[in-house]
Amino acid sequence: ETGVTQTPRHLVMGMTNKKSLKCEQHLGHNAMYWYKQSAKKPLELMFVYSLEERVENNSVPSRFSPECPNSSHLFLHLHTLQPEDSALYLCASSPGTVTDTQYFGPGTRLTVL
Amino acid sequence: AQSVAQPEDQVNVAEGNPLTVKCTYSVSGNPYLFWYVQYPNRGLQFLLKYITGDNLVKGSYGFEAEFNKSQTSFHLKKPSALVSDSALYFCAVIPPPNAGNMLTFGGGTRLMVKP
Numbered sequence: 001e002t003g004v005t006q007t008p009r010h011l012v013m014g015m016t017n018k019k020s021l022k023c024e025q026h027l028g029h030n031a032m033y034w035y036k037q038s039a040k041k042p043l044e045l046m047f048v049y050s051l052e053e054r055v056e057n058n059s060v061p062s063r064f065s066p067e068c069p070n071s072s073h074l075f076l077h078l079h080t081l082q083p084e085d086s087a088l089y090l091c092a093s094s095p096g097t098v099t100d101t102q103y104f105g106p107g108t109r110l111t112v113l
Numbered sequence: 114a115q116s117v118a119q120p121e122d123q124v125n126v127a128e129g130n131p132l133t134v135k136c137t138y139s140v141s142g143n144p145y146l147f148w149y150v151q152y153p154n155r156g157l158q159f160l161l162k163y164i165t166g167d168n169l170v171k172g173s174y175g176f177e178a179e180f181n182k183s184q185t186s187f188h189l190k191k192p193s194a195l196v197s198d199s200a201l202y203f204c205a206v207i208p209p210p211n212a213g214n215m216l217t218f219g220g221g222t223r224l225m226v227k228p
Contacts, residue, residue, distance in 0.1 A: 004156070043157075043203065043218040055215075090156055099145050099164045099207070102216065104156030 003027045004105035006091050012111045015081060021108050023074040023091030029103070030096035032074040034066060037088040037107070049074060050096060081112045116140045117206040119219035126194045126226055134189040134222045136178075136204030145207040146187040147216065148178055152200045160202075163187060174198070194226045 004025045013019050025032060031050040037043050048055040049068040056066075063085075065077040074091055088107045094100040117138045126132045138144055145164055149157040161172025168180040178189045187204060204219040 040220075042220045045215060045217070048215070092157075099162070101147075101159045101162065102157075104149075104158070106154070106156045 003103050004091060004093055006089075006105040006108050008108060009106065010109045010111075012113065013078070013081065014113050015083075017081075018077070018079040020078065021076040021089055021091075021110075023076075023105055025072055025074075025091075025093035025103070027093055027103060028095075029093040030071055031094045031100075032068060032071070033092040033094075033102065034074065034076050035090040035092065037090055039087075043090070047076075078110075081110075083112050086110055086112045116208055116217050117204055117219040119202075119204055119222045121222050122220075123223040123225060126224070128196050128226055128228050129193050132191050132194040132198070132224065132226070134202050134204075134224060136187045136189065136219060138185050138187065138204075138206045140206060140208035142209040143182070144209060146178075146180060147205040147207075148172065148176070148187075148189050149203045149205060149218075150200045151203065151221075157203060160189070194224075196226050196228055199224055199226045 007022045033048050034046040035043050036046055045057055046060045047066040063080050067075040088109050090107045091105040092102040094102045119136055147162045148160040150160050151157045160176050161170045163170045163180045171177045176191050178187050180187055202222050202224055205216050207216055
């Protein structure tokens with residue numbers, strides 16, 4: 001349960017605000033991920049950092065900006081979001097190979113007004 | 114095109130009865146297949162995975178799944194459901210050749226187990 005932590009757990013922001021989501025993993029993993037979970041839509045992979053190299057889903061808008069300063073920390077910087085960006089944002093980590101299990105944090109519930 | 118599908122939005126089962134949550138995939142070759150579960154207000158938890166070898170995979174909490182290549186399915190099963198199994202279940206696939214750990218999830222199936 002405490003292997004992957006996310007802060008804050010809840011966030012309400014206006015469309016002109018800038019905020020950041022934080023994820024930290026204590027599992028010694030080499031890959032970290034951001035997912036978006038919206039109601040009635042499949043879980044959407046947004047970004048992957050593997051050995052600190054980034055792979056991204058090209059459909060993610062530029063108002064979402066990830067940062068991975070080291071293998072234990074992952075940020076998602078948010079600016080000028082839209083109401084449709086309201087969702088649960090999940091962070092995950094894995095040891096690094098393609099068949100590895102991913103371990104998820106509890107998520108940040110984001111509401112954009 | 115979606116590479117993994119969960120045809121049922123919700124499955125209802127009585128406690129003590131067997132349960133099945135369906136998953137089909139549409140990638141060629143031998144994919145890597147996963148099941149995750151999400152309890153209310155929590156992140157996803159790993160249940161089991163198929164990589165290679167025995168088609169019947171046993172996982173956490175008494176769940177199992179069978180990889181069926183001819184039917185391109187990976188249905189999740191449990192012989193006797195518990196009320197505490199009520200949750201949202203996600204099937205996921207990594208198609209071969211691997212593409213940078215790009216796990217693709219199905220839309221999820223809500224399992225309701227009634228006493």
